[in-house]
Amino acid sequence: METYLFSWENVSGNDNERLLKFLTDDLNIDWSENADIHKSDDNLSILISKDANTVTIRMDEHKEKATLEICDIPIYDLKVKKENNKLRIYVETNxxxxxxxxxxxxxxxxxxxxxxxxxxxxxxxxxxxxxxxxxxxxxxxxxxxxxxxxxxxxxxxxxxxxxxxxxxxxxxxxxxxxxxxxxxxxxxxxxxxxxxxxxxxxxxxxxxxxxxxxxxxxxxxxxxxxxxxxxxxxxxxxxxxxxxxxxxxxxxxxxxxxxxxxxxxxxxxxxxxxxxxxxxxxxxxxxxxxxxxPIKYKKRGLLNWLKRNVRRIKSVSISVAELGIGAEADENKKENPEPxxxxxxxxxxxxxxxxxxxxxxxxxxxxxxxxxxxxxxxxxxxxxxxHIINIKKASTGARLISFIIDSIIVGLLGLVFSYVLCAAFG
The missing domain is CATH 3.40.50 (Rossmann fold)
Incomplete structure (x- = not known):
C-alpha cells in the first residue's frame, strides 16, 4: 500500500507540516517537531535538522526514486511520481x-x-x-x-x-x-x-x-x-x-x-x-x-474419549456456554479445573x-x-x-501413500475400539 507524503516543490513551503508529521507519527522521530528544513541548491536533497540530529531525503538524478537517511544511514526507499507537473513523494506502508x-x-x-x-x-x-x-x-x-x-x-x-x-x-x-x-x-x-x-x-x-x-x-x-x-x-x-x-x-x-x-x-x-x-x-x-x-476444555480424539469413558480418567473441558465454539460441554462444570x-x-x-x-x-x-x-x-x-512460506504440492504418489497410511490407521483404531468395548462391557 502506498501513502502520499508530500510534494517536493512544496518543501520548504506548504508541505513542511506534512513532512514533519510523517517523521513524528510514522518514523517515531520525536525531535523532528519544529525542526529546520532546508533544500539543497541543486534541488535534489532535503535536510531536516535540529541540534545534532539530522534526516536527509535524497532524490536520484533521474527523479524516479528517493532515499530517506537518518544520521546518514539509509532507512527508507521512497517513490517519486510526476503528477500534474509536480514531483509527489510516496512511501510503502506494508x-x-x-x-x-x-x-x-x-x-x-x-x-x-x-x-x-x-x-x-x-x-x-x-x-x-x-x-x-x-x-x-x-x-x-x-x-x-x-x-x-x-x-x-x-x-x-x-x-x-x-x-x-x-x-x-x-x-x-x-x-x-x-x-x-x-x-x-x-x-x-x-x-x-x-x-x-x-x-x-x-x-x-x-x-x-x-x-x-x-x-x-x-x-x-x-x-x-x-x-x-x-x-x-x-x-x-x-x-x-x-x-x-x-x-x-x-x-x-x-x-x-x-x-x-x-x-x-x-x-x-x-x-x-x-x-x-x-x-x-x-x-x-x-x-x-x-x-x-484460564478456561476449561476437554481433550478431543478417540484415545482421549476412551480414557474418559472407559478407563474413567478425568480431564478438564470447555463449556459451550462460555465459549460458543462448538466444544463438548463438561457435565461437572468445575470452576477450577485440575492442573x-x-x-x-x-x-x-x-x-x-x-x-x-x-x-x-x-x-x-x-x-x-x-x-x-x-x-x-x-x-x-x-x-x-x-518470512515467506513455500507451498509444496504433494505428488500423486505421495498423496496415494498418505491415503493408504490413513486407511491403515483408521482400520487399526477401529479394531482397538471394538476390543476395548468388548473388554469394557463383556
Whole structure:
C-alpha cells in the first residue's frame, strides 16, 4: 500500500507540516517537531535538522526514486511520481510496527519496545501509534490491500483502536470475529505477537500498566479493558498458564525455517490440537511440569474419549456456554479445573485464517517476559515478520501413500475400539 507524503516543490513551503508529521507519527522521530528544513541548491536533497540530529531525503538524478537517511544511514526507499507537473513523494506502508508510549504494555517493557521499534524502523518498517494503526487497518481492509502487509506488536497490549467498539460488558466474553484485528487477519493480513498472552488486555490511552486495566471501579468504560477470554475467542486457540516449564522450548524444524534459533522458557503456550494442524503450524514446543487453564476444555480424539469413558480418567473441558465454539460441554462444570502435568504445548506458532493466502495469519513467538532482547533476537523477529512460506504440492504418489497410511490407521483404531468395548462391557 502506498501513502502520499508530500510534494517536493512544496518543501520548504506548504508541505513542511506534512513532512514533519510523517517523521513524528510514522518514523517515531520525536525531535523532528519544529525542526529546520532546508533544500539543497541543486534541488535534489532535503535536510531536516535540529541540534545534532539530522534526516536527509535524497532524490536520484533521474527523479524516479528517493532515499530517506537518518544520521546518514539509509532507512527508507521512497517513490517519486510526476503528477500534474509536480514531483509527489510516496512511501510503502506494508510493514508496520506498533509502538505507542501513551498506551500500556505488559511483559515487554517500554524500553524494550523502543529497542524493537527502532530496530525495525531501520529495516524499513513504519512505526504507528494506536490511532494511526486503527485507521491504517480500516484503510487496507476497505481498499483490499491487506495482502503482504505485516504488523509487529512491539508492546504486548493491543490498543482499543484495533478492537473497535466492543459494547457493553457482556460482549467482552463473546468478543471474537467481530473485532477489527480479526477482520484484518481474515482479509489476509499478518500479525506478529510477542510477550504476554495475546489480547489479554485492551490498551487504553493513558493507562500505564495492566493493573489499571483490571480496575472495574472506574466509570470511563474501563470494564472493557480486561478481556478474559479474548485470546480464545479472537484466535480460536486454547491458551495455557504454564507454571513450571521443565526446560527451554524446542524449536521445531518449521520454526527454524521461519528463522527462530534462540530458546526461552515458555509461560503462555497453547494446546496442541491435531484437529486444527492444517491451519495452525507449531514453531516451538515445550513440556510443562505443571500447567493450569484460564478456561476449561476437554481433550478431543478417540484415545482421549476412551480414557474418559472407559478407563474413567478425568480431564478438564470447555463449556459451550462460555465459549460458543462448538466444544463438548463438561457435565461437572468445575470452576477450577485440575492442573495438567507433563503435557506438551506449543510455545510459538503460526495460524492461518484465510486459505487463499497461506502467508497471512497470526504469528506468536517469545511467550515469556524478557529482561533483555539481544541483537540476534531482533534479527529473528525481523525474519519471522518477513518470512515467506513455500507451498509444496504433494505428488500423486505421495498423496496415494498418505491415503493408504490413513486407511491403515483408521482400520487399526477401529479394531482397538471394538476390543476395548468388548473388554469394557463383556
Amino acid at each position: 510493514y508496520i510496527v506498533y509502538r505507542d508510549k501513551e498506551y500500556t504494555t505488559s511483559w515487554i517493557s517500554h524500553e524494550l519496545a523502543d529497542e524493537i521499534a527502532n530496530y525495525l524502523l531501520k529495516k524499513g518498517f513504519c512505526v504507528f501509534g494506536a490511532n494511526k494503526l486503527g485507521k491504517w487497518m480500516k484503510e487496507v481492509i476497505r481498499s483490499e490491500d491487506t495482502k503482504n502487509t505485516v504488523v509487529v506488536f512491539a508492546q504486548d497490549v493491543a490498543p482499543d483502536t484495533v478492537f473497535g467498539d466492543i459494547g457493553t460488558k457482556p460482549d467482552i466474553d463473546n468478543m471474537g470475529a467481530t473485532v477489527l484485528i480479526r477482520q484484518y487477519l481474515d482479509f489476509c493480513g499478518r500479525v506478529v505477537w510477542i510477550g504476554d498472552m495475546p489480547f489479554s488486555y485492551q490498551g487504553k490511552d493513558g493507562a500505564k500498566n495492566p493493573e489499571e486495566l483490571k480496575d472495574l471501579s472506574k466509570k470511563d468504560n474501563s470494564d472493557r479493558t480486561y478481556l478474559k477470554r479474548a485470546s480464545t475467542n479472537v484466535l480460536s486457540v486454547i491458551p495455557i498458564f504454564l507454571y513450571a516449564p521443565r526446560r527451554p522450548v524446542e524449536i521445531t524444524e518449521r520454526g527454524r525455517e521461519w528463522g527462530l534459533g534462540t530458546v526461552w522458557s515458555s509461560l503462555r503456550p497453547i494446546v496442541i490440537d491435531k484437529k486444527t494442524m492444517e491451519l495452525t503450524k507449531y514453531l516451538a514446543k515445550t513440556e510443562g511440569l505443571m500447567a493450569g487453564f 495438567e502435568c507433563y503435557e506438551e504445548y506449543a510455545s510459538a506458532w503460526f495460524k492461518n485464517f484465510n486459505k487463499k493466502e497461506p502467508n497471512s495469519g497470526f504469528v506468536r513467538i517469545w511467550d515469556f517476559s524478557p529482561s533483555v532482547i539481544t541483537k540476534t533476537m531482533k534479527e529473528e523477529l525481523y525474519h519471522v515478520a518477513k
